Each structure stands twice: as C-alpha cells, then as structure tokens.
Amino acid sequence: MTGSINNGFPQSNSPAETQSTGGEINDSPIEQVRLTVPITDDQTLPALTFRTWVLGVLSCILLSFINQFFRFRQNPVNIKAISVQLAILPVGKLMAAMLPEKTVTMPITGWSFSLNPGPFNMKEHVLITIFANVGSGGVYALHIVTILKIFYKKDIQPILAVLLTLSTQMLGYGWAGLFRKYLVDSPFMWWPVSLVQVSLFRALHETEKRVKGRLTRLQFFIIALGSCFAYSIIPAYFFPSLTALSFICWIWPKSITAHQIGGGVQGLGLLSFGLDWNVVSSFLDSPLAFPAYSIICSIVGAFLALYVVVPILYWSNAFEAKQFPIFSSRTFDESGNRYNVTRILDQKTFSFDQQAYDSYSKVYLSIIFAFSYGTSFAALAATLSHVILFNGRSIWRQMKSSIQNKSGDVHNRIMKNYNSVPQWWFYTIFVVVLPVAIFACEGFDGKLQLPYWGVLLAITLGLVFTLPIGVIKATTNQQPGLNVITELIIGYLYPGRPIANVAFKTYGYISMDQAVFFLSDLKLGHYMKIPPKSMFLVQMVGTLINNITTFGTAWWLLSTVDNICDVTKLPKGSPWTCPGDNVFYSASIIWGVVGPLRMFGKLGVYAKLNWFFLVGLISPVPVWLLSLKFPQHKWIKLIHMPLIFLNASSMPEAKAVNYWTWGVVGIFFNVYVYRRYRGWWARHNYVLSAALDAGVAFLVLLVYFTLQMNGMSGPDWWGAEEGDHCLLANCPTDPRIIVDGCPALS
Structure with a gap:
C-alpha cells in the first residue's frame, strides 16, 4: 500500500511507518491510529482485578439507570462511558491506596484473588470503561414495552419483557466471533470512535x-x-432557548412559511444553530470523533434533503404534503389530524380491520418522514454495493490472511501474546439464547405476535448484514440500520400485526447492532492490549446488568409518571415526551397495522419511494468507476453514497439544528484545525x-x-422555553385543513 485515507484526506506514509515484511505492517496504515495508539504493551499489568469488578459493576448499573431515565425526555442526554472513564480514576487510585494487600480464597473452588494487586493501572481502567460502555447503550426492545403499555394500552408481563430485552441484546454476540478477523484484526478497520477513549486513557495514565x-x-x-x-x-437551566436559535422565525413571527423554512426543531432549519454541546452530540455523537470525509458526506446528505428535495416535494404538493406539517414524526389521516390507530384495530384479535380502514382514512406522513423512508431504502442498498465495490478486495485479502495466519500490523502481533477467545464460546451463546427468543415470541399467549419462523428470518438478516455494516462503521464512525428493511419484509409477509412487526425489526436490527457494538469494544481492547477473555467476560456480565437495570428503570417510569409519552395530555413544558418512542409507535402503525402494501405498495400513497432501492444500489457505481479512471484523485473514493443517503434519512428524529451545529464544529476541528x-x-x-x-x-x-x-x-421568561419559538412550523399550508393554533389560510 502506497498511501492511506486519513481523516478524509489522502496522505503519504513514511517508509519507516508502513514498511511491510512478509505481509506484516510495522505500524498502523491509518495516520490517526499512528498518532494516537501506542505500540508497546506491559503484560505484567493485572486487568480483571477485584477493583475492576467492583467499580465496573457499579459503573454499569449507574449508567444504565441514568441513560434510560433520560431517554424518555424531549432532549435525551446520553451519558457516555467517557464520563465514567474520568470519574473512576480517583476512586481506583483511592482503593489502591486504602485496600489491604490481602488474598481472599473462595470456598470449595479454591480460587483466590488479591484485594489490592498494586497501583491502579490502565488495563483495569479500560475494563471498567467497557463495563460502563455496555451500560451506556440503550435496550432497543424497551420501545416495544413502552408502546404496548402506553400507546396500545395493553398489559405485558414483566418476565416476558425481560426475556425479550435479554434475547435481543445477546443474539448478535453469538456470531460476532465470525467477524473478528475482518473487523477487529484488520488494521484498515480502525474504528475512529475508539481513538477518543485511547487518547483519554493516555492523558490520564501516562x-x-x-x-x-x-x-x-x-x-x-x-x-x-x-x-x-x-x-x-x-x-x-437559565436559557434553554440557546439549544435552537432560529432567527428567521423571529423576523417573521406570523408566517407559516418562514417558520417552516427557519425552524431548527420542526422546520428546515435555515440559518438555525444551537449554542449547547448537547445539541451537537445528543443525536449524532461528537463530531470530533468523525473523519472529515464522513462529516462532509453527512452534511451533503442533510443539505440535499432539507434544501433541495424536500422543498421541491412539499411546495409541489407531492403526496398531498401541504395537508400536513413539513417536519413531523407523526402519522396523519386525510383530514390532517393525528391518525387514530384504534379505529382500524380489531380490539379482540389486536389485528388490522380492513372494513374499518376503508371507512376511515389512508395513513399519511409529513414529507420529511416519507422522504426519510425512501432514503433509508437507498442507504441500505448502497451499503451492499459500496462494500462490495470498495472493500470486497480487502475483505478477500483479509480472509486469505486469516487462513494463512498472518499477523497483520504491530497491534495484531502484540495481541498474539494473549489467548484468544475460542469460537465455541460465541456459538454457545447463540445456541442458548435462540430458544429463549423463540419462547418469548411463541409463549405468553402470543403477546408478541411473532411466530418462530419470524425469529429465524430476522436473525438471518442480522447475520448477513453484520459484515457490510460493520465495515461502514469501522471506517466512517456511522452505521446504517436494518430497521426499515426488516419492517418492510415482515410487513409484506405477516401484515396487520403491529407488535409482530416491531418484534421482528428488533430481532433483526438489534442482533446486528449488538454484534457491531461488541466488535467495537473488542477493537478498543485490541488497541489497549487487554486479554481477550477478560474483555469477553466483562461484556457478557455487563450486558446482563444493563438489561436488568434499564428494564427496572423503564418499568418504574412507565408506572409512575402521569401521561408519560402522551404529548396531547402532558402539561406544557413537560420533558417526558419520549421522541424515540413516538417514532417507534408511528413505525408500528405504518409497517405493522396498515402494512407496506397499503403504504409503499400498489395500494398506498408512497409507492414511488420504492425506486430508492434501485437508486441506492447503483449510486456507488459511478463513484467507483471514476476512482478507477482517475486514481490520482484520491478524494473521489471519499464520496461515500451510503453516508449521504443515511444522513438524508436521519430526520425527523434528528433535527436540522442538530445537523448544522454538528457540521460546523466537525468541519472546524477535523478539516481546518487538522490541516493547519x-x-x-x-x-x-x-x-x-x-x-x-x-x-x-x-x-x-x-x-x-x-x-x-x-x-x-x-427563571420564567421568553428564553426559558426549550425549543426554537417556531410554533407555526407545525401548521399545514393547505387552506382546507384547519388546525387549532394555526392561522386560517385563504
């Protein structure tokens, strides 16, 4: 290799840094890794110590509780493992100073350990952070519990909820081991997000x-x-309005169009920005951890969506868009009111009622929501073709290298000093958890509505997509999801059952997501030279703790907070609006109750969006051909079509103000500062x-x-309201639609 892609710019590697001998690289071929990760290791440092267990378990419980608590709020705060990484250092050093150097022997087993094996070290710190990282991740299946209890008003047994959350979290671990050679051992799969934690570990310990x-x-x-x-x-606390400063709305306070264009939260966000780091990182993560080309492709995707395609579609009234808000995650009926799903559900069988549907209304979406589904189709199709075209050869080389047992770069060679996790450990997890998943879906009077074949099909999809999506995540720090394609497939195969649809989506999407998450942690352990078996054990135990804690927290809030998630009944200014659960509920209506045939098929309003599959599939081809024709222009390879489509599809959950603030910060640091x-x-x-x-x-x-x-x-004043003061952005512009709080149009 004569050069590498570094932070979005082609860079030349010095011979000393990338000199290869017998297929082995003496240092990482990625510049950010060379600048950040040390190529030394001290094998004498203890890792899985008494301090690791105590502080790790407590950290996992704490982050699991806090993050689940805040996920129900309007602006969710995701407390990342980095916070624990910082806070735990003085505690670890205090334990090292105060605990006695006593060896404790466990009865019967004869297993012994030291309460204080010496100074608190970096490897202990890494494993505690892995515990915290598992705790910082959400449990996606809790969305199912929430919409059943709150939106569909159905009871769900706590034991079923626990089995559901645990099986969806653990299944992906069962096949993560298959992809270690390609996504962890490969030096070209560099996982940018891991470098943030590596930098902090070095700053704290060296x-x-x-x-x-x-x-x-x-x-x-x-x-x-x-x-x-x-x-x-x-x-x-004092000035929450700083989260979204939308000047256009202030200049034209009575204009619906101005609010639609300038609203940073419920509009297109022109000239809107925020002065709060939480706005920058809450939905899109810290831009400082993203390669520059990833940031630029993301901004291009958001710009094309917000200022080219969506305005054309809306103001040409495509899909009857003017009858609804331009930017909303809700579902609507033909009168512009929120869709009343109870009118089309048979309450006895909890399934679709065709006669009631025919007498009520088709389901309509805001134009940004409809367009996001189209671009989701394109992002997934583009991921497959992009990975085949741009990464297929390197994956094949890595496969041959693993067969020939080549070590790769210096980090691989150091890790050869530790015993690897046997493959049968991963397979055992899969064999144990799969029957639990099937029992959760088939048992309990069919509460989840999903038959056994649905579980098997869902995990097959997760397995197939783990490698291509893992490659995207490992090189760009962004990850396409399987949520839309799983909803589409089960919606056609098993229509009219909302809970079956979301259960299938969760088993397919989250099994893949958990596999990628597991591999990301393994890469951090790879960089920090942590014994692989210790990493594996910490991830397993952490996942169990995370599931139990997040379930308990969610169940408590759903049972005690009045009208939680119901924005029509919550008092003004209440934070318990559950933005993620509202999107999840809308998806259950779109794909589960009504079904894709009546939404995106011949019976639906949005059938033309299926063309996005073809557009996404072929979109990387021109870029690939141009990169072959003009190999001297390295930047051509950085045109990443999956990222462009992915970020065009991230709204309405992420807002325009999130994108522009995130983009400005990211470009400043990872383009301007990086170069200068x-x-x-x-x-x-x-x-x-x-x-x-x-x-x-x-x-x-x-x-x-x-x-x-x-x-x-x-303080109670104008700036105390969290939002952008663009209330008219939620108004339709079709004069036939009358909505409370919106001016009448002639």
Whole structure:
C-alpha cells in the first residue's frame, strides 16, 4: 500500500511507518491510529482485578439507570462511558491506596484473588470503561414495552419483557466471533470512535512532561471539562432557548412559511444553530470523533434533503404534503389530524380491520418522514454495493490472511501474546439464547405476535448484514440500520400485526447492532492490549446488568409518571415526551397495522419511494468507476453514497439544528484545525471531545437531581422555553385543513 485515507484526506506514509515484511505492517496504515495508539504493551499489568469488578459493576448499573431515565425526555442526554472513564480514576487510585494487600480464597473452588494487586493501572481502567460502555447503550426492545403499555394500552408481563430485552441484546454476540478477523484484526478497520477513549486513557495514565508555554493533555482536559461544565448551566437551566436559535422565525413571527423554512426543531432549519454541546452530540455523537470525509458526506446528505428535495416535494404538493406539517414524526389521516390507530384495530384479535380502514382514512406522513423512508431504502442498498465495490478486495485479502495466519500490523502481533477467545464460546451463546427468543415470541399467549419462523428470518438478516455494516462503521464512525428493511419484509409477509412487526425489526436490527457494538469494544481492547477473555467476560456480565437495570428503570417510569409519552395530555413544558418512542409507535402503525402494501405498495400513497432501492444500489457505481479512471484523485473514493443517503434519512428524529451545529464544529476541528495545526490536533482533539461530553453530562445530572427534581425550575421568561419559538412550523399550508393554533389560510 502506497498511501492511506486519513481523516478524509489522502496522505503519504513514511517508509519507516508502513514498511511491510512478509505481509506484516510495522505500524498502523491509518495516520490517526499512528498518532494516537501506542505500540508497546506491559503484560505484567493485572486487568480483571477485584477493583475492576467492583467499580465496573457499579459503573454499569449507574449508567444504565441514568441513560434510560433520560431517554424518555424531549432532549435525551446520553451519558457516555467517557464520563465514567474520568470519574473512576480517583476512586481506583483511592482503593489502591486504602485496600489491604490481602488474598481472599473462595470456598470449595479454591480460587483466590488479591484485594489490592498494586497501583491502579490502565488495563483495569479500560475494563471498567467497557463495563460502563455496555451500560451506556440503550435496550432497543424497551420501545416495544413502552408502546404496548402506553400507546396500545395493553398489559405485558414483566418476565416476558425481560426475556425479550435479554434475547435481543445477546443474539448478535453469538456470531460476532465470525467477524473478528475482518473487523477487529484488520488494521484498515480502525474504528475512529475508539481513538477518543485511547487518547483519554493516555492523558490520564501516562506521565507527560509539560513543555514551557504548553499544557499537558491532562491539564488541557481538566480546563476544557471545567469550562464546559460552567457554561452548560446557561442552556440547561437559565436559557434553554440557546439549544435552537432560529432567527428567521423571529423576523417573521406570523408566517407559516418562514417558520417552516427557519425552524431548527420542526422546520428546515435555515440559518438555525444551537449554542449547547448537547445539541451537537445528543443525536449524532461528537463530531470530533468523525473523519472529515464522513462529516462532509453527512452534511451533503442533510443539505440535499432539507434544501433541495424536500422543498421541491412539499411546495409541489407531492403526496398531498401541504395537508400536513413539513417536519413531523407523526402519522396523519386525510383530514390532517393525528391518525387514530384504534379505529382500524380489531380490539379482540389486536389485528388490522380492513372494513374499518376503508371507512376511515389512508395513513399519511409529513414529507420529511416519507422522504426519510425512501432514503433509508437507498442507504441500505448502497451499503451492499459500496462494500462490495470498495472493500470486497480487502475483505478477500483479509480472509486469505486469516487462513494463512498472518499477523497483520504491530497491534495484531502484540495481541498474539494473549489467548484468544475460542469460537465455541460465541456459538454457545447463540445456541442458548435462540430458544429463549423463540419462547418469548411463541409463549405468553402470543403477546408478541411473532411466530418462530419470524425469529429465524430476522436473525438471518442480522447475520448477513453484520459484515457490510460493520465495515461502514469501522471506517466512517456511522452505521446504517436494518430497521426499515426488516419492517418492510415482515410487513409484506405477516401484515396487520403491529407488535409482530416491531418484534421482528428488533430481532433483526438489534442482533446486528449488538454484534457491531461488541466488535467495537473488542477493537478498543485490541488497541489497549487487554486479554481477550477478560474483555469477553466483562461484556457478557455487563450486558446482563444493563438489561436488568434499564428494564427496572423503564418499568418504574412507565408506572409512575402521569401521561408519560402522551404529548396531547402532558402539561406544557413537560420533558417526558419520549421522541424515540413516538417514532417507534408511528413505525408500528405504518409497517405493522396498515402494512407496506397499503403504504409503499400498489395500494398506498408512497409507492414511488420504492425506486430508492434501485437508486441506492447503483449510486456507488459511478463513484467507483471514476476512482478507477482517475486514481490520482484520491478524494473521489471519499464520496461515500451510503453516508449521504443515511444522513438524508436521519430526520425527523434528528433535527436540522442538530445537523448544522454538528457540521460546523466537525468541519472546524477535523478539516481546518487538522490541516493547519496538525500537532495540536494530534494531542488535544480527542481529549477535547471527551472533556465536552463529560462536562455536559455532569452538569445536566447535577441540575436535574439538585434543582429540577425538587421542582426548582429556572427563571420564567421568553428564553426559558426549550425549543426554537417556531410554533407555526407545525401548521399545514393547505387552506382546507384547519388546525387549532394555526392561522386560517385563504
């Protein structure tokens, strides 16, 4: 290899860095990895210690509770593992200083361990962070529990909910081992998100001599953390409107069109931006961890959606778009009212009622919601063709390399010093969990509506897509989902059953997602030289703890918060709006109750969106051909069609204000700073990302549990309203549709 793709720009590698001998690379071929990950290892450091278990389990419980608690709120706060990574260091050092150096022997087994094996070290810290990382991830299947209890008003047994969440989380682990050679061992699968944590580990543990006039990485981290923490009190408590500043709405306060164009939350977001790090990272993650080409492709996709395609479709009244808001995740009837799904459900069989549907209305979507489904079709099809064209050869080489047992780069060779996890461990998980999944779906009086063949088909889809989607995630830090294609398939095969549809989607989508998540953690352990068996055990135990804790938290809130998730009954300003659950519920209506045949088939309004499958499939081909014809132009390969479609489909859950604020920050640091101040970027970029995430997280928790939880709200003034003050953006522009709070149009 004569060059590599680094942060979105072709870079030349020095011979010393990439010299190969017998197929082995002496250092990583990716510049960010060379700048961030050390190529040394101390095998004498203990990893899975008593401190690791105590602090890891507590961290997993804490993050599982906090993140599930905040997922029901209007602006969900995702406390990432980086926050624990920081907070746990002084606790670990305190335990190392105070615990006795005593060996404890377990009865019967004879197994013994030391309470204090020496100084708190980096490998212990990494494993505790892996525990926390598992806890920071959500349990997607809880959406099913929420819509059953809250939206469909159906009871669900707690034991069924636990089996559902546990089986959906664990199935993907069963085949993650198949792809370790391609997605972890390959030096070209570099997982950008892992480098943020590697940078912080090094800043916290390595002794760094301060150069006069410069800060060490740890000093820089502390200053950035403190500054972000202090500033975040303003948007979190005193001035929540800073989350979305939409000037066009202020200039024309009575114009529906102005609000539609300028609204950053429920509009197209022209000239809208936020002054809150939570707006930057809450939906799209920290842009400082993304390669530049990934950010640029994302912004191109969002721009084309918001300012080219959607305006053309809306103002030409395609799909009768003017009868509904331009930007909404809700479903509507032909009168512009929220779709009343109970009118088309047979309450005895909990299935579709054709006669009631014919006498009521077809299901309609906002134009941004409909377009997002089309681009989701395109993103998935483009993922397959892109990986085959651009990564097929390297995957084949990696397959041959694994057969020939070549070590790859220096990190692979170091990891050869540790015993690998046997493949049968992964297969055992799959064999044990699969019957649990089938029992959850077939048992309990068929509450989940999904037969055994549906479970088998769903996990087959997850298995097939794990490798291509893993390649995208490992190289771009973005991940296409299987949610739409799974909904489409089961909607055609088994229509009229909303819970069967979302259960199939969860088993297909989340099994793949969990496999990729597992592999991402393995890559972090690979970079940090953690014994693989210790990594495996921590991930398994952490997943069990995460499931139990998140389920308990969700069940408690769903049982105690009045009118949770029902935006029509919640008091004004209530944060318990459940944006993710509302999208999930709408999807269950679209794909499960009404079905794709009546939505995207010959009986539906949106049949033309199926052309996006073909568009997505062929879209990488011209880019690939151009890259072959003009190999000297390395930037052509960076035109990443799956990312463009993926980000065009991320709305309406992500808002315009999220994209523009995220894009500006990302381009500034990963294009301008990366090019002009490479040394500063190498030392501080990922550390800054960790500091900003941690600063916001700590402040939001402090404000909620000390003030808001006790009824102490911020000052009551114009800026105290969380939103963009663009209320008319929710209004239709068809004069025949009358909606409360919207001006009459002639």
